[in-house]
Amino acid sequence: MEESIMKEIKTSTLSDEQMEQFSQADDLRISPFYSDGKTYGTPTWIWSVVVDKKLYVRAWNGQQSRWYRSAVQQKAGRMHLAGGNFEISFKPITDSQLIKQIDQAYKIKYADSAYLAPMLQSGPQSSTLNIVPRQ
Numbered sequence: 001m002e003e004s005i006m007k008e009i010k011t012s013t014l015s016d017e018q019m020e021q022f023s024q025a026d027d028l029r030i031s032p033f034y035s036d037g038k039t040y041g042t043p044t045w046i047w048s049v050v051v052d053k054k055l056y057v058r059a060w061n062g063q064q065s066r067w068y069r070s071a072v073q074q075k076a077g078r079m080h081l082a083g084g085n086f087e088i089s090f091k092p093i094t095d096s097q098l099i100k101q102i103d104q105a106y107k108i109k110y111a112d113s114a115y116l117a118p119m120l121q122s123g124p125q126s127s128t129l130n131i132v133p134r135q
Contacts, residue, residue: 014133021082023050032070032077040078049105055131056102062123091130099125
């Protein structure tokens with residue numbers, strides 16, 4: 001593994017520069033662990049947004065999404081974003097005010113997409129997760 005990627009994986013916090021890159025990037029692939037807690041799941045491409053220097057994602061199929069259920073059960077995995085791989089943890093978001101801020105970030109970042117309206121519905125909203133780096 002390249003030294004720069006290893007350095008990123010071992011970092012437990014993300015820099016302001018990385019968060020800025022994440023806010024613009026549209027290549028997030030997420031791989032929650034399988035039930036064994038060791039094996040990464042198949043990478044799934046999903047939308048991501050940054051609000052107050054924190055990274056958020058949500059599942060198109062809401063809480064029924066396979067990757068979402070794995071993320072909530074296993075609480076950890078890996079993501080690929082902005083050219084790097086990162087070990088991550090997942091934190092479910094239920095705060096309605098924060099959900100509204102995340103909706104607004106989706107509206108700005110994905111304004112031109114025909115898929116935006118469904119991502120703002122209650123199903124996907126209920127699957128909102130904060131992605132947190134881990135060591």
